[in-house]
Amino acid sequence: MTEEIIGTSNKVLEVDLSSKTWSIYEVSRQERKLYIGAKGLGLKLLFDRMKPGVDPLGEENMIAVMPGVLMGTNGVCSGRFHAVSKSPLTNIFNTSSCGGPFGMQLKTAxxxxxxxxxxxxxxxxxxxxxxxxxxxxxxxFWGLDTEAVQEKLLKDKKEAALVIGPAGENGVKFANIASGHRFLGRGGLGAVMGSKNLKGVVVKGGDYKIVPVNKKKFDKWRKRGQKYINQNEMSSYLLRNFGTNANLNLNNSANILPVKNFTSGRHDEAYKISGETIKDVHDTSFSTCKPCAILCGHKGNFKGKKVSVPEFESVSLLGSNLKIFDSNLISGFNEICSKMGMDTISAGGTLAWIMEASEKGIFESDLKFGSPEGIEDFLYDIAYSRGKGAEAALGSRELSRKYGGEDFAIQVKGMEMAAYDPRGAFGHGLGYAVANRGACHLSAYVVALEVFFGLLKPDSVRAKADFVKFFEDLTCGINSLQTCQFTMYSYTLEPLLSKYTPNFILNILMMNMPKLAISLIDFSLYSKIFTSVTGIKMSMWGFRRAGERIHMLERYMNTREGISRKDDTLPARMLEEPNETDKDKKIVPLEKMLSSYYRKRGYDSNGIPLKTKLKKLKIAS
Amino acid sequence: MLPSYYEFYNPVKIISGSKALDNIPYELELLNAKRPLVVTDKGVENAGLMKVFLDSFKNSGIEIGGIYSDVPPDSSNSVVKAIAKIYREKECDSIIAVGGGSPIDTAKGVNILVTENSNDLMEFEGADRLKKPLKPFIVVPTTAGTGSEATLVAVIYNEEKNVKMEFISGYLLPNLAVIDPRMTETMPPKITAATGMDALTHAVEAFTCLQKNPISDAYAFSAIKIISHNILNAVKNGKDQKARLNMANAATMAGIAFSNSMVGAVHALGHSAGAVAKVPHGVAMSVFLPHGLEYNLEKIKDSLGELLLALSGPEIFAATPKEKRALKFIEDLRRLQKQLFDEASLPMTLKDAGVTEDMLGTIATKAINDGALMMNPEEMSHEDAMKVLKKAF
Amino acid sequence: MSSIKSYKPGRKWFKTIVCKVVMVILGRAFQVFSRHDHEIKNEIAAWPEGFTLELNVLPFGPRLLILKEDGKIRTVGEIDEKPELSVNFKNIESAFLILTPLMGVPRGFAEHRFIVIGDVAKAMAFTRCLNRILAYLYPDFLCRNLMRRIPEINFMKRMSKRLYFYTIGIVTGS
Structure with a gap:
């Protein structure tokens, strides 16, 4: 007989590997209200436990694996959990989200x-x-790839695991952690686990049923969320049919697709690896996080095997950015990264740097743009830290520091950039520069407004700081709740006001009166869901404030590690050279947006959070 | 029913029957030609057909300017250029193609180059780009399937650009098609079955697709009748001269029919399966024909019903109620397919034909971009194509 | 005694003007719907940058030129080089039939009303786009004559895009 947990159990299991002991930490109602769960709570718990300056691969680093308040409730798109740790790739705090089965089993244990x-x-x-x-x-189990080790470890349907592959064991700085076929992808959390000699974590769940405090209300909001998702074209059509790869054609036509290490933004063959083509050619079917209403994850038939369709970022960083336009090849690279346990974005970004560096003669390698030869072997070399691969395992920042060529190392704070060229979406560029964990596209994801929905002018600095801040806050909230970030499109665009206002009016309003526009955005569904599950009263604005608090806390933790204005920048390529296929020769006017962003955030001119702001947000007393 | 407008064109003189080959020298003189260049492939040579062909020139006074027998299975740009060079060097004045689709298409390409005195086929790619009659051109088909001897199309692969060039012009039609049973009697059973089904598909699609017209219908209908009566005999007993001659005639008739009324989905899928998985054209046609007809069924019920008379004979036709005739046609077609599978192990599914499941998506993508779909009675989306392919798999 | 006179044929101005007007509307519609309809967007994604397409009535026009530039479709007046894909109507009567629209593209092709020069695959893609554009422009009873199967587009979407095109899109072209 399964027991019930009403709302949240508030029990966090603290395991000390050194002494092989464990204890239970009880989350207070106050912490829950301030930091919600998942990402926010994870950051807070590590903030209380870790002092600044810890070696990411040392004994003192910790990993927090946090399901949110929605996990287990069968809420819409609630199958995601977060992990927080200090990243060996960036040397600052890193949060990463995953849709694997581990979260659900942990929560129901x-x-x-x-x-x-x-x-x-x-x-x-x-x-x-x-x-x-x-x-x-x-x-x-040591030495097994992520697929084999999970197969060997998991005996029971109620079990789920977090495992690392050879890359994590060998300390590859962008190694990831796998759960099922999904990954805690970015920031090298796999290397942290490897440094702890921990090959896997297995959890057996299914003992508890998670019941929302206010079941009736919860069902109501759940149904509304479902309705919004099914109404929204982005979530119910594009993502559902073509996965995240639906972005590829959009990026290509907007000239923001990374091609040849971000030297061009467009390529005539790019359609061959678009989500639409992959759906047709590889006969894809759903394979998603659970539970999910958007259904963006797919499996397809590649070279006779049913494997996960590479996500958009993998396709462009391991494909177009290396000038490879063959979906079978890209799927092959993606499979190697999956099995070895490596982040595809960082692996692709590093490969692109190596290709350009060897073209320029500053790094010796046989890898060439447009040629798939040697890439597979090299990926294995990285995972096992062999030969040149051992150097590539450090990531593009370290490589460029050693060999030169920092101007074309496409990374921010050490993390390789995702597949949106900021020269064609200035707001997204600001997002990359100020994102807490490095060149992260999901931190604000303003490119959706600039390019996909056409609500903000992409090549203007106007209103960008406001929207980057707003969406950073909102996504921090969403990632702490935690539900899928893709619900953002439907939950904010489908409520009546934004749905029935013509786009050009929205556009004028957002560009010229961003504050007013933001105040009119209705994202109350998130806070309503939170309240119905936990019973803790929270308004829409309270939810946003919690998001702001979480973002600020992470920034504060990072500034204690030495992050300041000098790190909130973009690669020289984005700031100085226009991309080759851009007729208007645009570069990102970052400085103009940065100061305004700092003011709105409550940082000083050097990018450090103001004491008063921290106090106001109840982060520090 | 008459379409509101149609066109029909077929100026090819056909000579058919016993010892037809021996009339070629006389026909060449009528065409005012004295030194033909012969284009053929290794298969024809190895089967000993060249000897039969060349023997027919004995005692004729015609001198053959040159014989090119290295045409690859896919006619290509470079081979066309090489043959054109030989033609000029040997001062030939006409072309004879002996073989199946590939030598015939190659010879058509050569004819364009030598007539226009050019070295670049690309100049003439597309529809109606030729403006004057070409050199005398004779075709001796050896496969009884493609019907290329009666078509105004040539498809030639361009290696440099990695594209297939399509040439469409009334001038590409040969002056003469020579059907001699000796040329097809060495064909092994499996190929006989495949080419026979190829011809059947031409005729059925010509009769059911959008460009059908009364004259092409007449050719198609007769072709189907002849094929259904003779295909099993030709497969079982290759030496049966009568069956061979009948099949070769039917193939030419089917060729004339589809050259004037075009083909549809079965061909679109077949071309793509050939391009992606190297399925021989005839095999692909045989596999796809019932599935393609089933897909189009709603739109072609009436015309397909009429064809039951040709395929299964008057007794069955009369015994089947009108609305069930189309279905009965597909049923009987499947039976024929099964018999050919038993007799000659002609594949019935894509899997047997060497296609793997991961190729289906690519085949479908190619198929919906194939021009043949334009004349298919039913629209076909990628999803539809996938459904048909999965059924045929 | 018979008199021998030469005959210089005149022009069919009315039909020429009608064809020109329909071509302008079609061009606009292609430009607009290529930004609003995902399927059309997807077809166009496979065309290379700088791809040109023409609809032309032999021998004097009118003519419609469409160009893919900056990842988008737009109509243009003149270009220097030969278009990569040409749809040539054999005469003004044929063009009138198909453009007005009394006859669909498949029927028109079956009746040899026009010839296509260029890559057949792109021509097929273009007809798929055209089907969707016509479905947005015209009501079902007209579409039924024009195509083998009316594309499945959500009713509300079809109506709202049609309204949008005839009021705003046709003017702004985006």
Whole structure:
């Protein structure tokens, strides 16, 4: 008989690998209200536990794996959880989201979070159930790829795992953590787990049923969310049919697709790897996070095998950015990255740097743009840190520091840039520069407004700071709730006011009166859902404030690690050279937007959060 | 029913029957030609057909300017250029193509180059780009399937640009098609079955697709009748001269029919399966024909029903109620397919034909971009194509 | 005694003007719907940058030229080089039939009313686009004559885009 948890269990399991002990931390109602859950709560817990300057691969670093308040409630698109840790790639805090099955099982084992501390002396598997944690010898699993190890580890349907592949074991700085066929992708969390000698975490769940405090209200909001998603073209048509790859054609026609290490924004062959073509050619079917209403994840038939369709970022960074336009090849690279446990964006960005550097003669390698030869072997070399691969495993920032060519290392704060060229979407460029974890496209994702919906003028600096800030706050909230970030399109655009106002009026309003426009955006569904699950009263504005608090906390934690204005920048290529296919020769006017953004955020001119602001947000007293 | 407008064109003189080959020298003189260049492929040579062909020139006084027997299975630009060079060097004045689709298309390409005195086929790509009659051109078909001897199209692969060039012009039609049973009697059963089904598909699609007209209908109808009576005999007993001659005639008639009324979805799918998975054209036609007809069924019920008379004979036609005739046609077609599978192991599914499941998407993508779909009675989207392909798999 | 006179044929001005007007509207519609309809967008995505397409009535025109530039479709007046894809109506009567629209593209092609020069695959893509554009422009009873199957477009979407095109799109072209 399954027991019920009303709202949240508020129990976080703290495991110390060094001493092989565990304890339970009880999350207070105040913490829940201020930091919601998942990303926010994870950051807060690490903020309380870690002092600045910790070595990301040392014993003192911790990983917090946090399902949000929605996980387990069967809420719309609630199958996602977060992990927070200090990243070896960027040396600052990193948060990463994943749609694998681990979150659900952890939550239904009665845990609202898991904090992993310390380091094992030998290779270990951590097992968790509703009673606590157990440590098992992991020697026989060490060296296995992410697929094989999960197959060997998981015996029961109620079990789910977090595992690393060879890349994580060998300390590749952009190694990731896998759960099922999905990944805690960015920022090298796999290397952190590897440094702790932890090959995998297995959790057995299904012991508790998560019941919202106000079931009736929750069902109502759930249905509304479902309705909005099904009405919205982006979520119910583009993402559902073509996955994230629906972006590829959009980016290509807007000249913001990375081609040849971001030297061009467009290529005539790009349509061959678009979501639309992949759907047709590879006969795709759904394979999504659970539960999900958008259904953006797909499997397809590649070279006779049913494998996950590479996401848009993987397709462009491992494809167009290397001038490769063959979906079978890209799927092959993607599969290697998946099995080895590496982030495809960083791997692709690093490969592109290597190709350009060897073209320019500053790095010796046989890899060439447009030629698939040697890429597969090189990816393995990276994962096993062999030969040149060992250097590539450090990421493009370290490579360019060593060999020169920093101007074409397309990274911010050490994290390689995702597949939207900011020279054709200035707001998105600001988003990259100020995102907490590095060149992260999901932090604000203003490109959706600028290019996909045409609501903001992409090549103008107007109103960009306002919208970057607003969406950063909102996504922090969403990622703490946690629900899928793609619900953002439908939950904000489908409410009556934004749905029935003609686009050109929205456009004028947003460009000229951003404050007013933002105040009219209705995203109350998120806060309503939060309240119905937890019973904690929260308004739409309270929700946004919580998001702002979470963003600010992460910024504050990072500034303690040495981040300041000098790091909030873009690669020289984005600031100085226009891309080759751009007739208007645009470059990103970052400085103009940055100061305005700092003011709105409450940072000083050097990008450090103001004391008063921290106090106001109840981050520091 | 008459279409509101149609065109029909077929100036090809056909000579058919026993010892037809031996009339070629006389016909060449009528065409005012004395030194023909012969274009053929290895298959024809290895089957010993060249000997039969050349023997027919004995005692004729005609000198053959040159014989090119290395045409690859896919006619290509470079081969066309090479042959044109030989034609000029040997001072030939006419062309004879001996073989199946590939030598015939190649010879058509050569004819364009030598007549226009050019070295670049690209100049003439597309519809109606030729403005004057070409050199005397004779075709001796050896496959009884493609019907290329009666078509005004040539498809030639351009290696440099990696594209297929299509040439469409009334001038590409040969002056003479020579049907001699000796030229097809060495064909092995499987190929006989495949080419026979190819011809059947031409005729059925010509009769059911959008450009159908009364004259092409007449050719198509007769072709189907002849094929249904003879295909099994020709497969079972290759030496049956009568069956061979009948099949070769039917193929030419089907060629005339579809040259004037075009083909549809079955061909679109077949071309694509050939391009992606190297399925031989005849095999692909045989596999797709029933599925393609089933897909179009709603739109072609009446015309397909009429064809039951040709395929299954008057007794069955009369015994089947009008609205069930189209379905009965498909049923009987499947039976024929099964018999050919038993007799000659002609594949019935794509899987047997060597297609793997991951190719289907690519085949469908190519198929919906194939020009043949334009004349298909029913619209076909990628999704529809996938459904048909999965059924045929 | 018979008199021998030469005959210099005149022009069919009315039909020429009608064809020109329809071509302008079609061009506008292609430009507008290529920005609003995902399927059309997807077809166009496969065309290379700088791709040109013409609809032309032999021998004197009128003519419609369409260009893909900056990832978008737009109509243009004149270009220097030969268009990559040409749809040539054999005479003004044929063009009138198809453009007005009394006859669909498949029927027109079956009746040899026009010839296509260029890549057939792109021509097929263009007819798929045209089907959708016509479905937006005309009501069902007209569309039924023009195409083999009316594309499935959500009724509300079809109506609202039609309204949008005839009021705003046709003027602004975007």
């Amino acid at each position: 009665g845990w609202d979070g898991l904090i992993i501390k310390g380091r094992c002396r030998t290779h270990t598997i951590l097992k968790i159930d509703k009673k606590g944690a157990y440590f098992e010898d992991g020697e026989s």
